[in-house]
Amino acid sequence: MLFNSLEFLIFFPVVTTLYFVLPHGWRWALLLIASCVFYMAFIPAYILVLFVLIFIDYFMAIWVEEAPDSKKKHFLIISILATCTALFIFKYFNFFNANCQSIAHFIGWNYPIGALQIILPIGLSFHTFQSLAYVIEVYKGKQKAERNFWIYSLYVMFYPQLVAGPIERPANLLHQFYEIHHFEYQRVVDGLKLMAWGMFKKIVIADRLALYVNQVYGDPTDFKGPSLALATFFFAFQIYCDFSGYSDIAIGAAQVMGFKLMDNFNRPYFSKSVVEFWKRWHISLSTWFRDYVYIPLGGNRVSNQKFYFNIMIVFIISGLWHGANWTYIIWGALNGFYLLFAVWTSDLRSNIRERTGLARHKNLLEIWQILIIFLLICFSWIFFRAQNLHDAIYIITQLPHGWHHLGLNQVAFYDTFGLHRQDFMLSAALIGVLMIVHRAQNHGSIRHMLAQRPTWVRWSFYYMLMLGIVFWGEQGRNAFIYFQF
Amino acid sequence: MDVEPKFSSEISSVGKVLQKFFCFTPILLLIFLTNYFVDPAFLYHGDGYAQRVARILTSGHNVGWVDCDERLVQKYYINDLKASPDVLILGSSRSMQIGEDVFHGLKTVNSSVSEDLLADDLGILQIYDEKGILPKVLILEASPWMLNAQFSRKKYQSIYPDIWVMSQKLGVRDGWISKPVSPQYINMFSLSYFQSAVSLALEQRHDHKDKFFVTDETAGDYRIKLHDGSLSWPTQMLVAKTDEQIGRAATQMLSENRKDYEFHLDNARMDIMDKLIGYLQKKGVDVVIFLPPYPEETYKQFLLNPKMRSVFDAEVYFRSLAHKYHLKVAGSYNPLMYGFKDADFLDGIHARKEALGRLFKEENVIK
Numbered sequence: 001m002l003f004n005s006l007e008f009l010i011f012f013p014v015v016t017t018l019y020f021v022l023p024h025g026w027r028w029a030l031l032l033i034a035s036c037v038f039y040m041a042f043i044p045a046y047i048l049v050l051f052v053l054i055f056i057d058y059f060m061a062i063w064v065e066e067a068p069d070s071k072k073k074h075f076l077i078i079s080i081l082a083t084c085t086a087l088f089i090f091k092y093f094n095f096f097n098a099n100c101q102s103i104a105h106f107i108g109w110n111y112p113i114g115a116l117q118i119i120l121p122i123g124l125s126f127h128t129f130q131s132l133a134y135v136i137e138v139y140k141g142k143q144k145a146e147r148n149f150w151i152y153s154l155y156v157m158f159y160p161q162l163v164a165g166p167i168e169r170p171a172n173l174l175h176q177f178y179e180i181h182h183f184e185y186q187r188v189v190d191g192l193k194l195m196a197w198g199m200f201k202k203i204v205i206a207d208r209l210a211l212y213v214n215q216v217y218g219d220p221t222d223f224k225g226p227s228l229a230l231a232t233f234f235f236a237f238q239i240y241c242d243f244s245g246y247s248d249i250a251i252g253a254a255q256v257m258g259f260k261l262m263d264n265f266n267r268p269y270f271s272k273s274v275v276e277f278w279k280r281w282h283i284s285l286s287t288w289f290r291d292y293v294y295i296p297l298g299g300n301r302v303s304n305q306k307f308y309f310n311i312m313i314v315f316i317i318s319g320l321w322h323g324a325n326w327t328y329i330i331w332g333a334l335n336g337f338y339l340l341f342a343v344w345t346s347d348l349r350s351n352i353r354e355r356t357g358l359a360r361h362k363n364l365l366e367i368w369q370i371l372i373i374f375l376l377i378c379f380s381w382i383f384f385r386a387q388n389l390h391d392a393i394y395i396i397t398q399l400p401h402g403w404h405h406l407g408l409n410q411v412a413f414y415d416t417f418g419l420h421r422q423d424f425m426l427s428a429a430l431i432g433v434l435m436i437v438h439r440a441q442n443h444g445s446i447r448h449m450l451a452q453r454p455t456w457v458r459w460s461f462y463y464m465l466m467l468g469i470v471f472w473g474e475q476g477r478n479a480f481i482y483f484q485f
Numbered sequence: 486m487d488v489e490p491k492f493s494s495e496i497s498s499v500g501k502v503l504q505k506f507f508c509f510t511p512i513l514l515l516i517f518l519t520n521y522f523v524d525p526a527f528l529y530h531g532d533g534y535a536q537r538v539a540r541i542l543t544s545g546h547n548v549g550w551v552d553c554d555e556r557l558v559q560k561y562y563i564n565d566l567k568a569s570p571d572v573l574i575l576g577s578s579r580s581m582q583i584g585e586d587v588f589h590g591l592k593t594v595n596s597s598v599s600e601d602l603l604a605d606d607l608g609i610l611q612i613y614d615e616k617g618i619l620p621k622v623l624i625l626e627a628s629p630w631m632l633n634a635q636f637s638r639k640k641y642q643s644i645y646p647d648i649w650v651m652s653q654k655l656g657v658r659d660g661w662i663s664k665p666v667s668p669q670y671i672n673m674f675s676l677s678y679f680q681s682a683v684s685l686a687l688e689q690r691h692d693h694k695d696k697f698f699v700t701d702e703t704a705g706d707y708r709i710k711l712h713d714g715s716l717s718w719p720t721q722m723l724v725a726k727t728d729e730q731i732g733r734a735a736t737q738m739l740s741e742n743r744k745d746y747e748f749h750l751d752n753a754r755m756d757i758m759d760k761l762i763g764y765l766q767k768k769g770v771d772v773v774i775f776l777p778p779y780p781e782e783t784y785k786q787f788l789l790n791p792k793m794r795s796v797f798d799a800e801v802y803f804r805s806l807a808h809k810y811h812l813k814v815a816g817s818y819n820p821l822m823y824g825f826k827d828a829d830f831l832d833g834i835h836a837r838k839e840a841l842g843r844l845f846k847e848e849n850v851i852k
Contacts, residue, residue: 117791
């Protein structure tokens with residue numbers, strides 16, 4: 001079930017009303033049933049895959065906790081293997097197989113294994129990582145194994161964050177299913193406002209930008225540098241608004257019922273370094289990789305070579321997590337390289353800043369850094385969005401071409417981009433609005449800022465938000481990009 | 486002791502939230518009133534529009550076309566026809582381009598409607614039958630989704646009574662199709678309908694007369710419904726495309742419409758198809774089963790995806806049906822059977838008119 005669908009518009013108020021009407025003892029059952037209904041709206045049969053994994057991890061965590069120290073690791077490994085096997089079969093087998101096939105073909109071998117005809121269960125990468133976090137935390141002794149099977153199932157399946165995160169940690173979420181949540185006006189209204197803002201980002205900004213991005217990236221050979229650059233620029237905002245919009249709706253929906261989910265985005269395009277970007281982008285995944293891959297590998301408390309290796313391996317796995325395609329792997333590796341490059345050139349850049357006097361102009365330096373990081377991230381999005389490596393390389397090589405008509409006149413300007421003036425202006429205005437809101441968030445939460453304003457200011461803002469959705473929201477029931485992961 | 490106060494404070498919170506929601510009712514009202522009064526697709530003030538379009542067509546002129554209920558236009562159009570057509574083409578947008586220029590010298594009518602289903606065919610043929618003007622030759626498009634009981638987009642609301650009558654004539658049990666919810670209800674608060682209404686209002690085309698226009702041109706930058714019922718696509722769509730573009734269009738079409746092709750042949754629909762052919766033959770209609778080819782890339786993806794196996798089963802079924810009733814078959818989903826190349830297609834599903842004309846000529850479908 002998509003958040004931006006009529007079904008959810010009915011589902012959410014019904015479930016929320018029932019949640020508050022039912023006595024506390026029954027609420028977990030309602031949420032579990034609602035989560036099953038929500039998940040089964042996609043491909044019903046795949047709930048079996050989900051329950052098999054829940055079943056395995058539920059028992060493994062208990063056994064990890066109860067086993068003597070020498071045997072704990074065995075159960076942890078079984079759990080990790082089971083989860084990774086499911087991920088491999090559904091997500092990576094065909095990619096792996098196709099590559100083996102190519103190699104076999106190259107060396108003239110007959111390769112008999114065909115592709116599996118299966119569809120990736122929705123949200124598999126998200127809920128498997130959430131389950132793994134739970135078992136690992138139990139193994140580390142930081143989390144008690146949950147004895148109630150249904151509560152554990154709910155931890156994995158809680159519908160607001162089931163299919164695209166935030167990837168929760170047991171310490172944050174599990175105990176909340178035991179707490180009594182009352183219908184508190186301020187919390188409910190704040191949650192609804194967050195949902196409305198998320199919906200605005202998704203259907204007004206992301207889906208509108210997607211129209212142009214899909215056209216260009218659907219067949220990049222039809223376009224030249226300006227269009228390719230603009231589509232990449234738009235994609236940077238599309239994917240941000242799409243995914244952070246989803247996260248806002250998820251966090252808001254949970255908040256209405258009294259649950260607090262972790263933040264997933266913190267205005268990433270205002271980052272002044274790549275490291276900062278990754279602390280602000282898809283925070284629940286970045287911290288997952290930090291805690292369960294990077295630190296166990298030794299983090300930065302190792303030799304330089306091992307540190308470089310650790311960084312690259314984490315980013316390549318992160319790329320692979322997004323999808324079984326070389327484009328994602330290169331996207332991950334490129335981001336890893338950015339980070340290492342930043343480490344290698346740290347002193348040099350500091351010297352340049354001092355010598356040019358840029359270090360004394362903090363605002364200018366900040367703008368410069370934000371711009372550079374944004375451009376680097378945009379460049380990496382080319383690999384993320386392109387359908388294949390061939391397209392990505394075509395886009396990169398064509399970027400410098402076709403700019404000469406741009407300055408001729410206004411008609412030539414829009415023709416060069418292949419975009420109507422009205423669409424261009426609207427898209428630019430929407431990105432502008434987003435940036436203004438983000439800039440204002442430097443001074444605190446917009447919701448709190450608004451709360452201190454007169455009623456007419458607050459309501460003008462709410463009305464503009466709703467009218468924005470009504471007038472410019474794309475109504476094509478476009479799925480969220482991260483659903484495919 | 487403190488349960489009561491907590492409960493009453495919750496009730497008061499609910500009241501406050503509902504009050505806030507109530508403050509947004511002007512927006513709902515704005516949507517409803519705009520949708521109702523601007524009414525871009527004539528859902529609420531629509532009968533006259535469809536009737537006028539039909540009148541213009543039957544009077545021999547063409548219509549610059551704007552979205553509207555095609556089935557309703559067909560109903561009026563057929564009722565305005567004076568005599569049986571020599572050739573009737575019935576199908577989806579894949580057959581819509583076929584007109585009288587393909588069958589020179591014969592009175593040709595195209596009653597195809599977008600996303601045509603078996604139910605639509607029954608309804609439209611019933612209107613012809615009731616008027617007593619069933620065609621001499623019926624070219625009946627047999628696209629695979631016609632046998633897909635789960636096909637989600639059903640547009641036959643306005644000819645539902647005719648479908649029901651034809652179903653009774655064929656002795657088909659009630660309940661094989663459900664009556665779709667009226668688009669009038671669905672679109673009452675629809676945001677996409679609202680946006681269409683606003684852009685229409687901004688273009689200052691408030692008057693219904695301006696929503697289509699009479700023309701004698703047969704091609705233009707817009708869709709033109711020709712007087713024989715066929716459709717002339719906008720010239721932009723007719724531009725020559727590379728093989729790569731057609732390949733990409735095919736991939737996109739299948740990713741958007743995957744479920745249309747992933748199905749099992751529905752026994753009820755096969756039975757109805759069988760009965761319909763039998764009925765038409767009894768009425769003296771010479772039926773030609775038309776299997777419109779798909780581009781090579783689309784067909785290749787059918788081959789690669791076992792879930793789309795039914796596409797081939799559908800072709801086998803339609804051919805066996807033709808064999809049973811000694812019907813002619815024109816075309817095949819397989820483009821190579823008739824030497825169709827990517828250049829013969831407009832996108833991932835629609836063949837060019839010239840290519841289809843060539844196919845009908847080769848098959849000599851009209852004796």
